[in-house]
Amino acid sequence: MGYEGEKLVATLKAARKKKGLSQRALSARAGVPQSHISKIESGAVNLTVSSLTAIANALDLELALVPRKAAPAIRTISRRVNNAPKATPEVRKEIERLAKKLEHIQSLKIDSPVFDNLQRQFREMRQFENLIRNTDTLRSICGTLKSVEGVGDVAALQDASRQMNSIRNTLAHGMVDEDRARLPRPAYRLDGDNDE
Amino acid sequence: MGYEGEKLVATLKAARKKKGLSQRALSARAGVPQSHISKIESGAVNLTVSSLTAIANALDLELALVPRKAAPAIRTISRRVNNAPKATPEVRKEIERLAKKLEHIQSLKIDSPVFDNLQRQFREMRQFENLIRNTDTLRSICGTLKSVEGVGDVAALQDASRQMNSIRNTLAHGMVDEDRARLPRPAYRLDGDNDE
DNA sequence: GTACTTGATCTGTTTTAATATATCGTTTTG
DNA sequence: CAAAACGATATATTAAAACAGATCAAGTAC
CATH class of the missing domain: 1.10.260.40 (lambda repressor-like DNA-binding domains)
Known part of the structure; x- marks a missing residue:
């Protein structure tokens, strides 16, 4: 071997x-x-x-078979996923609510491309639920969706999508920032290479 | 199989x-x-x-053996590395200059944790040099580093680090956005989505 | 102290990956 | 057209992976 x-x-x-x-x-x-x-x-x-x-x-x-050039980056990601903090119960609950709502709307056969997009965004975001720290935006989206369920306000979908996107942007930042946070470096670390 | x-x-x-x-x-x-x-x-x-x-x-x-949760992100990266456009000569040249500068500073035995961090950031960024489109920030960092070499302005390292990080943020955004662009988009994309 | 569970180890058998070498039609090239 | 390179395939051999199943000593639990 x-x-x-x-x-x-x-x-x-x-x-x-x-x-x-x-x-x-x-x-x-x-x-x-x-x-x-x-x-x-x-x-x-x-x-x-x-x-x-x-x-x-x-x-x-x-x-997986990954390009050699991408290997270091991938190790970084894997490590990060491995010791990612668990999602808080609150976040999880809020996401669950959102999922329910989307499912419901789905059943209304709105069938708009905007809705498709929203669902996709949601799925994507869900992959990173354990990185989400606060539930404000999630709650807000839930609220926005209410008016879709109720009044059939399709335009609100657009809004929800925008909000979902804002979460995504926050996460993207967070990912990078988290890396920096790892920083408070051991005083000496004469740096051979980067791992662990 | x-x-x-x-x-x-x-x-x-x-x-x-x-x-x-x-x-x-x-x-x-x-x-x-x-x-x-x-x-x-x-x-x-x-x-x-x-x-x-x-x-x-x-x-x-x-x-590689990757966590299932990280798999989608990893596929994204692999794909991106695969069909990434080559780094432009300009970008490459600029990065080369930066490498030289860092090497030089290294030889000055500044030996600050901030510098270690800067080097790490640099190595990480370099992995993605082919995604970098414009050289402004790179040039700017080069400028910032001058005052480290010259006046021994250690505080400038902090600045350089910040700038380096901004490049990373930009790349992170790019990654997420590109990801969205790839997914099977609904034929009619009325959703004028908003970022960048 | 008895009963379980753990990981390592053994036996014996079947299956098959990997090897070396050669050939076969089918492009491609000079 | 002839020569070369291509991928697929054939044959025969060897090494070993995978399996089923039992056993073992060391540890854990009740």
């Missing part, structure tokens, strides 16, 4: 532990014998893609 | 074609028989990680 393989295997093992799964539990999920998982984790085999993906998927991981 | 495998294989094939390599040329680089590459590309085998990484590396690809 090459060095790349070692890293992959380490990732698998770490992911399993993080999820608190035993080899047997993972075995059940992935459909791979426990004995084999043990061998894999000890680096004794050169796994096949099918085994790897079976296990990876059972651990909510995805096998 | 599962569906995931299909995608990986498709990526390999696409990457090979993009590089204008024949199966035999790739075979030579990767140390894998041409006949086997053919089988792989036709999806007839369940490859092992060692074969996969050998071929991937020969194609400047890296095999």
